[in-house]
Amino acid sequence: MAALFAASLVAAFAIAVALNAGPRLHGTPASIDVPGSAMHAPKGRARIEGSTIVLNALGADGVGLIVAPVAAFDADEYSRVTWHIASAAARGTDLLMVWRTREQPARTHTASIDWSRGPATVDLSRDPNWSGSIQGVALAVRGQLPVPLAIAGFSARSNAWDATAADIVGQWLEWPRTGGRMMVTQMSDEARHVAPILPVVAGGVALGVAFLIFRARRRGEAVAAWAIAALFLAGWLLVDLRWQTILWRQHAATVTQFAGKSLDEQRMADVDAPIFDVARKIRDAKRAHGGRILVLSDSAHLGTRVGWFLYPENVFYGPRHRDPAPAPDHLRPGDQVVLLLFRGIRWDATRGMLVWADGRTRAAREILSDGPDFAMVEIL
Numbered sequence: 001m002a003a004l005f006a007a008s009l010v011a012a013f014a015i016a017v018a019l020n021a022g023p024r025l026h027g028t029p030a031s032i033d034v035p036g037s038a039m040h041a042p043k044g045r046a047r048i049e050g051s052t053i054v055l056n057a058l059g060a061d062g063v064g065l066i067v068a069p070v071a072a073f074d075a076d077e078y079s080r081v082t083w084h085i086a087s088a089a090a091r092g093t094d095l096l097m098v099w100r101t102r103e104q105p106a107r108t109h110t111a112s113i114d115w116s117r118g119p120a121t122v123d124l125s126r127d128p129n130w131s132g133s134i135q136g137v138a139l140a141v142r143g144q145l146p147v148p149l150a151i152a153g154f155s156a157r158s159n160a161w162d163a164t165a166a167d168i169v170g171q172w173l174e175w176p177r178t179g180g181r182m183m184v185t186q187m188s189d190e191a192r193h194v195a196p197i198l199p200v201v202a203g204g205v206a207l208g209v210a211f212l213i214f215r216a217r218r219r220g221e222a223v224a225a226w227a228i229a230a231l232f233l234a235g236w237l238l239v240d241l242r243w244q245t246i247l248w249r250q251h252a253a254t255v256t257q258f259a260g261k262s263l264d265e266q267r268m269a270d271v272d273a274p275i276f277d278v279a280r281k282i283r284d285a286k287r288a289h290g291g292r293i294l295v296l297s298d299s300a301h302l303g304t305r306v307g308w309f310l311y312p313e314n315v316f317y318g319p320r321h322r323d324p325a326p327a328p329d330h331l332r333p334g335d336q337v338v339l340l341l342f343r344g345i346r347w348d349a350t351r352g353m354l355v356w357a358d359g360r361t362r363a364a365r366e367i368l369s370d371g372p373d374f375a376m377v378e379i380l
Contacts, residue, residue, distance in 0.1 A: 015203065016199075027077065027163040032156040067136070075132055080194065081122055364379050
C-alpha cells in the first residue's frame with residue numbers, strides 16, 4: 001500500500017509539473033535575479049539600506065515606482081516573477097507589476113499583484129501582454145503608503161520542467177513565517193504557490209483509489225474499503241505533517257524572538273520596531289507629562305501606532321481620512337504636538353514657530369526634532 005501511495009503521489013506531482021511548466025526541460029539560467037540595492041525609484045522617495053531598497057513615500061501623483069534593471073529575456077521562458085518584499089502590507093497599499101517589451105517599447109503593460117506579506121509572486125503565463133522580449137520591469141506602488149516598503153530583490157523564474165519542479169518542492173518546504181503576531185492557517189500562504197500541496201496530494205489519493213477500483217474490476221473482486229481508507233489516511237497525514245512543521249517552527253521562532261524580554265525589548269523585536277523607536281523617543285523626552293499630546297501624520301497607520309505606544313498618556317492621533325490640520329487657535333498652551341511625516345504643518349526651528357500651509361503660525365518650544373519629517377513641540 002505504501003508503494004501504491006508513493007507511485008500515485010509521484011504521478012500527481014508529474015501532472016502538476018506538466019500543467020505549469022513550459023516546453024523546455026532545462027532552464028538556463030534557472031532564475032534572473034536583481035538585488036534591491038541595484039534598483040532605483042524614478043517615482044517616490046526611496047533609500048538603499050544594505051542589499052534592500054526602501055520606498056519611504058509615494059510621488060506627488062500617489063504612485064511610487066521601483067525599477068529593477070534587467071537584461072532582455074524571453075517572456076515565454078520566464079513567466080513566474082517575484083518581488084521579494086521584506087515588510088508586511090498596509091491597508092490601502094496596492095501593488096502592480098509593470099513591464100515593457102522590445103516589440104512595443106512605447107507601451108507599458110501592468111498586472112495587479114495580490115499580496116499581503118512575504119514575497120509578492122505573480123504568474124504571467126496566461127497574460128497575453130507577457131510576450132516577446134521583456135526589456136524593462138518595475139513594481140508600481142499606489143494608493144497609500146502608511147509604512148515604508150522594503151524590497152530585497154526581484155527574480156524571474158524559468159518555467160522549464162526542472163525549475164518548475166524545484167519551485168513546487170521548494171514552496172512546499174518553505175516556512176510562511178508570520179512575524180509572531182498573526183494567525184497561521186493551513187492555506188494562509190499557498191495562494192502564490194505554483195502547485196499547492198493539498199490538490200497535489202488529493203490528486204495522488206484519487207489516482208490511487210482509481211487504480212484500486214480498476215484492478216478490482218479486472219479481477220472481479222470487491223474493492224477493499226480498508227485500502228481506500230489507508231490512502232486517505234496517508235494523504236491526510238502528509239498534509240498535516242507540513243502543517244505541524246510550520247506550527248513548531250513558528251513556535252520556536254516566536255520563543256526566540258520574545259521570550260525572556262522586557263516589554264520594550266519585545267516591541268523592539270517586533271515588526272514595527274522603527275515605529276516603537278519613534279514613540280519611545282517621545283515617551284522618554286524631557287517634557288511635561290499629563291497634558292494633551294497631538295500626533296499628526298499623513299499616515300493613519302503610523303499615527304495610530306505611535307499613539308497606541310504612548311498610552312496611557314492623553315493622546316490624540318489625527319487628522320484622520322481627509323480631516324484638516326487643527327487650526328492654530330484650537331491649540332492650547334501646554335499642548336504637545338508631534339509632526340510625523342505630516343505636510344499640513346511644518347516646524348520652523350529658527351523662528352520657533354509652527355507654520356501652516358496657508359501661512360498661519362503659532363509659537364512653540366522645541367522638544368525633539370529630526371529633520372523635516374519629525375518634530376515634537378510644546379505650544380506656548
